[in-house]
Amino acid sequence: MTGTSATISTTNLRMQYAATRVLDDVTLSIGRGEVVALLGPNGAGKTTTIEILEGFRVPSGGEVSVLGETPHTASEAWRARVGVVLQSWRDHGKWRVEEFLDYLSLYYTDYATPEVQRPWPTGDLLERVGLGAKKQRRLDRLSGGERRRLDVAIGLVGRPEVLFLDEPTAGFDPQARHDFHELIRGLSDLDTTILLTTHDLTEAELLAGRILVLAGGTIVADGSPDDLRHRMSATASVRYRRDGQLHNESTDDPVALLRDVLARPGEITELEVRRASLEEAYLALVHQVETGAETQAASFGILPDEPTDEPTDDQADTGVEPVDKEV
Ligand SMILES: Nc1ncnc2c1ncn2[C@@H]1O[C@H](COP(=O)(O)OP(=O)(O)OP(=O)(O)O)[C@@H](O)[C@H]1O
Secondary structure, eight states, X not given: OOTTTOSEEEEEEEEEETTEEEEEEEEEEEOTTOEEEEEOOTTSSHHHHHXXXXXXXXXXXXXXXXXXXXXXXXXXXXXXXXXXEOSOOOOOTTSBHHHHHHHHHHTTGGGOOSSSOOSOOHHHHXXXXXXXXXXXXXXXXXXXXXXXXXXXXXXXXXXXXXXEEESTTTTOOHHHHHHHHHXXXXXXXXXXXXXXXXXXXXXXXHHOSEEEEEXXXXXXXXXXXXXXXXXXXXXXXXXXXXXXXXXXXXXXXXXXXXXXXXXXXXXXXXXXXXXOOHHHHHHHHHHHHHHOOOOHHHHHTSSOSSOOSSOOHHHHXXXXXXXXXXX
């Protein structure tokens, strides 16, 4: 995927707040219709990245393009094609839900095209986000989860081609979370390009075709959830009970360990092989980046030992893009 054909792209994006450098070299490319989850620890710069892509922040350096324009200098017409769900929207307390969305939707009327009907009709949108029964409620009387559903509706009312979601399900109950996931799946069927941040790896895996991990100011992993799990989960644990005694061993080669376990004398009554979960692998990777320690992350193939321009055979196999930068 090249920068020109990508719906969202950054090259060597940098961001500094006073003396603090938050983004050091963020280079990414997201194609039309992709749903991508941006993960990273607290303070990694996810919101900063999203806000630069939304045009709300001017980066300190590097290039950014969303729908072919530089976000912070983009036109009104561009803004109408981009949906934004902020981490919090706490104004307009006296407005009522339907009235508020109706008001926002007026902005998009001029930007309807033969292909994209804008705005999204308020009644239908409220049903889609599960607020149909709350349309007459004042905004300051909504619960936290209801407020979040409204935030999502605000992001969608212009039927955006690109949707940015910053921790969209924070504060959702399980039902709201499930409904939201259905909603996002429906949008991806409509070819909407979606970039979301989340701390919920299950959610990332459910929704996103691709995961980017931001840590240490740069993208340290980029691949499908399966790619990442397989690349990052080099370690498996083998748990077994021999002659009544429980054993738990970690290995990079579970097949060899199993052979060994079964070849040894004694009666095996329980046997379980478990690969490290995506969450465990993610935590190990972030730990490696944060401490700079030589841990398993390098052997995951996400972080090459030495910077290189050439993908290794492993990387070519999995489609995981290496990071040609030491962190
Ligand atoms: N306006 C600002 N001025 C100074 N520092 C800021 C500003 N906004 C963010 N930061 C700092 O930049 C770093 C990145 O913040 P950001 O909100 O982008 O991280 P994040 O990955 O979204 O974190 P979280 O997961 O906690 O939401 C943090 O250390 C934060 O304190």
